[in-house]
Amino acid sequence: MPRVTGRVAASFTDVDGVTRLGDRYHSYPLKIAKAFSFDEGQLGIYMMDASPGIMSGDAYELEWRFGENTKAFITNQSYTKVHPMLCDAEGGYSDGPSQQIQRLHLSRGSYVEYLPEPLMLYKDASFDSRTEIRMENDSTLLISEVVCPGRTQRGELFQYLQYKNEFTVYYENELIYCAKQRIEPSMQRLQHIGGWENYTHYGTLYVFSERADIVFADALRDYLDKVVTDDLVSSGGSALYYGISRTYKYGILVSVMGVKVYELQEFLERAWKFARGRLFSGDPFVVRK
Template sequence: MASSIVTADQEKARVAVLAASASLREGATILAGRYCTSPIKIAKTFSQDRALFVMVMDASPGMLAGDRYELQWEAGTDTHLILTNQGFTKVHPCEPGQFASTHTRYRVGTGACVEAMMQPLMLYRDAVYENRTVVDLAPGAVWMQGEVVCPGRTLRGEAFQFESLDNRLSVYYEDEIIYHQRQLVRPRLQRIAAQGGWGDYSHLSTFYVFSDRVTPSLLEVVRETLEEKEIRELGLYAGASLTYRYGLSVVAASDSAWKLQRFIGCVQKVVTRALLGK
């Protein structure tokens, strides 16, 4: 376990940065610029049609107390980025007063699309994690994110043994905020299994899409997908709704991460087909 005393210099040294920008070259998306510091880096990219798939790698055993990751993604006009990572984001135990954090900012240009489909978040016993995501959208831009939260290593009896999860998302359209959400989970202070809470479920997923292309008809398509046999057989508790402006939110609860990952994949395909024709 990390020491409870971290100096200012040590704290500064434990900030890892990844910054990347995408542009078009001969009709295909490329990385025009990239910068990263250990332990995170871009492991691999590969193209398919106009899109660029980007694989992010964390060359550490997980996030420790005091770790902070700062990620910046900029998608230029008409580009298409599909982002994922190699494995679960693991947050290790933190001593009182300490935490690990990730700050991510997306700038999505006119007509551009960013799909952020990362592997699940795993919160170990006594973990304290803060996640901040900010999205800046231009007209015609599309941003999607799929996220799965695991309550700990359930096979080791760690379900909801983490200390705190503070998860925030802010979305701006032409510099006007159109959505803000905060998820604050403190298992030791909350009745997790209460009605209206997590109930009998242990894992939670969210899928978001924000764009001025989002319409009520997209919501109907997604709700029809929730009723398909492939989804119903997963035994999820799921629902979808429009946000205040230019957004759609899909939330699902389950007893395992893989079911939610499959669920998000199905929703992502439907939304991508409806908005991008792919």
């Protein structure tokens, strides 16, 4: 079993239309570094990792509970970096894979934006990620992820051992989305036809809300088609491969692949701001790090 080396648990409450940070706990190297206020009573949270990253065999646990009618924005200060697995004297691996377990509970009427920095998988890294989300009636969640194939400037390209990702969402105790992903570069022909071909990075923006219907999906698709054609490509950006799909109910996924992480981040940021305006009537803002 991986040893739990970092834990964050926090709850949010609504006080006269303003969201406040309630009970919270964190253990080294994870830390709730700063809270700051946005308009409309929304509370922003920075999470910090004081270590160089997730070491071999370690595990992070993060649990967030959002009370009724709370409004929160959560991000972290830097990439989540997964270090190589350690070898024993016989040349095998002495630890199991590193892990990150996230649990989010959204009470009735809550609105949450959870936009962490990308995940970086170092050479010989093995990482299991599990995210479980439980939502109550009239709650809304915007959550993103971006995965890098390694430290590309060092020549690392799909040299990690394994990446597993399990993502489940329940709405009023009904399973509305479940995805399981397993990537083993040494066992899979990722950069061939039917795989990732020439793409190296991928990202996803998930939008879960009762208002995330087909009308919203079509409007978001039209907007992103215009962004890619008129803005990103015309400004000299690389080609992006993206698509929009709907979950069983109450959910939209924006998935994108590319070769430069900042281009995926910009694309997903545009999608987030569009969704924020439609679902929250919120003005776009910049989070400085």
